[in-house]
Amino acid sequence: MMTTEQESVNGLNTLRFLPGRCVRCGRCWEVCPHGVFAPSERKARMVAPQRCMECGACQRNCPAGAISVDAGVGCASAMIKAALTGSKETSCGPECCR
């Protein structure tokens, strides 16, 4: 039985979707670069949470607060550097590959 506040969670990453709050504005499937969300009849639907890279685009652009994700950069280099220097923040630097 689906209540309005029931969460769609997944065991692979931090992406959470609250369909009860969804207003079907279409932003999440517009911004997601990996096709995690797709439209369904009355709501958005999380169709491929395993492809989520936690960039945070959907959460930031959801006007209804129906999506939450612990957004961050999936960069081992930055995380290891932060761990070694005791810095709280994992951030990119001039040596970044991009």
Place this chain on the structure above:
Amino acid sequence: MNDLMTTTSVLGSRERRDHLLARLGHRRMEHRVAPGLYRLGGPDRSSPVFVSANYTLSFDALRSALHGIDAYILVLDTKGVNVWCAAGKGTFGTDELVERIEATALAERVDHRRLILPQLSAPGVAAHEVKARTGFSVEYGPVRAADLPEYLSTGATEEMRRVTFPLRDRAALIPVELRNVAYEVILAFVALFILGGIVPASIALTAVLAGAALFPILLPVLPTDDFTSKGMLLGALASMPFALYYLMTEPGWHGVVYAAGTVLLMVAVTGYLALNFTGCSTYASRTGVKGEIFRYIPSLVAMAVVGLVMIAVTVAGTMLGWF
């Protein structure tokens, strides 16, 4: 601040040289354009407004894709960082966009209230907040600027909205990957050459080339699921010629120790470099990478230490006449 700058959609030899230097990692943070509002062609009050980062590769990709289109380009101050990375950091963000719209008096230049942003800026920009604070509606265009002409005429396709990681994009990252480890590699090569000759020196060089150059190329065809295990597999393959060389040239158990030590060390080095490529990919998540770090770092360290100790003890022991 209110000045209107002019640009073109034509890239010349100066831009090509700048792009090459950026790809080679030369003065990474200095490939910048001045933030502000640009006029492309002869825009009027109804012309579209595109938003970009002040990294030359981003700005040039946008303007060259808009050949023959009269438009405004609003360049944000992303500190010389590309659209996607800047969005992740928040410098290509809601506040910067709102401030830049106000500082350039954009509302006085155009009659419409519509902005076209690159799709990959979405992690930093809350479209509904921009609308509430400035009156401008944000429309996310395609991931790649090259798709803009088609997007403008027929709208977004599913394919335009997806980020990919084709060979061309992976290969473009190799020079910077190599540059990041160049100092350590040269040091290791010289030290090993002095200590043990050309073979140990070549082993170090091969492990790094496998991790920083071959790995990006072979990423999708290496048959395991995560970055580190793909790298470890590649390291093991790259170590085979050296292992065989030691087995055939060094008599008895010495050859076996050198061969096994070489395999362990190369798997560890290439695996570690592969793990470090996660941030360069277009799909690694923080949760996934965290998991990889905890799963693999202990065994990578153990392999490197065991390999190093095996070889060092055997070399030293032979020289000192223990064996």
